[in-house]
Amino acid sequence: MKNIVILGSTGTIGQNTLEVVRRDSGNFCILGLACHFRRDILFGQIKEFHPKYVYTEKEDSSFEHDFPDITFLYGDDGLEVIATLKEADIIICAIPGIKALKSVISAIKKKKTICLATKEILVVAGDIIMPLAEREGVKVLPVDSEHNALFQALEGVERKDIAKVYLTASGGPFYGTKMKKDVSPEDALAHPVWKMGKKITVDSATMLNKSFEVIEAHHLFSLPTEKIDVLIHPEAVVHGMVELVDGTIKGILSVPDMKIPISFVLHYPCRSDHCWQHIDFDKIGKLHFYPVERDADWFLLAQQAIEKKGSFPVVFNSANEEAVELFLEGKVKFQEIIPLVKAVIGAHTYKRDISLEDVFYFNNWAKEQTKEFVGVKK
Ligand SMILES: NC(=O)c1ccc[n+]([C@@H]2O[C@H](COP(=O)([O-])OP(=O)(O)OC[C@H]3O[C@@H](n4cnc5c(N)ncnc54)[C@H](OP(=O)(O)O)[C@@H]3O)[C@@H](O)[C@H]2O)c1
Structure with a gap:
């Protein structure tokens, strides 16, 4: 029996993972579930899979009240705790962005097998994660x-x-078509093949x-x-x-x-x-x-990120994350996403050797700079 913790259980990958577990419940046990705030979906998952630990970003005592046998965890520390539980064998990481980066690093140090859906973690910190996993003898299995x-x-x-x-x-939705001048979020979210979360679906379209x-x-x-x-x-x-x-x-x-x-x-x-x-x-x-x-811009950006390393891929990833959010909020046009990302990359002070602290610094800087370029105060 393998004990599984799912970071991002209420999302597309999280729900698919639970379908696999449901089909093979003799081999897998859900030890922990973590999500942001969609407690309606989480409620059903808890009722069905009886995890011992549950994480949500913010505390909610009325929700806790329904499940007296569960240990509830909150905040950044809580995410690290649930990712490093002693009984856990496998951590599924499926929270978009770099929210779970520190938790994944801690889980590797505790020798948990990492099933990684969150590509952003490797984009910004692949040079930290992969050598660490190798030193610890831990498998990072791509989802x-x-x-x-x-x-x-x-x-x-x-x-x-x-x-x-x-x-x-x-x-993506626009391949082989003449793109409209005003692409709406609905247009960009209409992926022809995959049903995925909003952020990755917009990324597929760009x-x-x-x-x-x-x-x-x-x-x-x-x-x-x-x-x-x-x-x-x-x-x-x-x-x-x-x-x-x-x-x-x-x-x-x-x-x-x-x-x-x-x-x-x-x-x-x-x-x-x-x-x-x-x-x-x-x-x-x-x-x-x-x-x-x-x-093409998207290929050149990948090539540059791989060659330059350091702060380049962090700023690339984080500027895009913010630009996608602004697009979904109607504050940036679809065709402006890539130029905006390139402008933020161009405005940053490049650093080759970066620490984990630097990753978070450049992540915050890039998000703020993206908003500033658009003239958005959040
Ligand atoms: N979907 C796919 O087919 C696919 C394929 C390959 C790779 N990926 C990658 O896998 C990751 C997840 O994608 P997805 O499509 O499953 O995303 P999604 O449907 O948007 O789900 C995101 C999940 O993360 C949780 N979450 C978001 N912010 C959080 C926070 N601050 N603290 C704790 N939990 C948080 C969400 O909780 P709430 O529901 O409560 O908001 C939800 O459970 C992404 O990095 C994506 O690039 C996805």
Whole structure:
């Protein structure tokens, strides 16, 4: 029996994780659930999975009152406590942004297996997280479907035999269409394939999600940008491919359903005997792959972040996070997101060697600067 703590249990990844656990309740026990404020969803999860520990950002004694047997945790310290519980085996990290960064670091130090959905954590602190995990002998298992596919395709492959890896991208809601002048949040949130949280869905529409995924792949698999490529693949059936030096390509295919990579990481190194959905090749017909332009802004930003490291990826990530929020609030236009992010990066005083404290400093600075450029007081 593996004890699981889910950081972000009420979100898309969190709810998918609980579906996998529900299907295999003989092997998994939910020890802890953490979310921000959606207590309506959390209430049902507590009733069904009976966790011993629950985290919400702010205290709510009336909610606590309903569950006298549960230990409730709050605030930043509470998140670290729930991520490092002695009985916990696996921590699923699925809180967008870098809210859970310190908790993930503490969990690695306590030798918990990390199933990482939150790509932002590797984008800003991959150079801290991955060496630490290696020193502690801890597995960081990628939940992101493309990286999960690469992780599987790379098993048994020697580094010298890797020619390059391909991340696939559905292209988001605007691929192949003439983009409207005034893109509304509803337009950007209408993802053609995946049902995801708002932040990652907008990132998919700007293609900056793929930018972050290139950086994520660099950290997870220690690959330079030249060996990371992206293909637009609208059917989203092939999630990642590894090209070997002899021209052979290993690809991982499945229907686009996050329960599949989540089930993989929860069962790792074994495999679940349950198939969520088979690919129906009769229905698919053709699979399409289109190259991307490596001189597009989103690709260049990823490339620069990997080359420069330090404060660059932190400011990149945090400026984007704020810009997306401002777009969803109607304060920034869709087409302004990338120029705004680039302006904030350009305005910052670059630092190559950064500590964890610096990560938080640059994160706050970038968010404030983004708001200032837009003239927004929050
Ligand atoms: N969705 C996908 O298919 C997918 C695929 C690959 C990677 N990812 C990555 O996985 C992460 C989660 O994505 P998602 O789509 O599941 O997001 P989501 O649906 O927006 O869910 C976010 C979760 O995090 C919680 N949360 C937010 N702020 C918090 C805070 N300050 N303290 C504690 N909990 C907080 C939310 O709680 P409330 O519900 O209470 O607000 C919710 O449970 C993102 O980093 C995303 O890039 C997602």
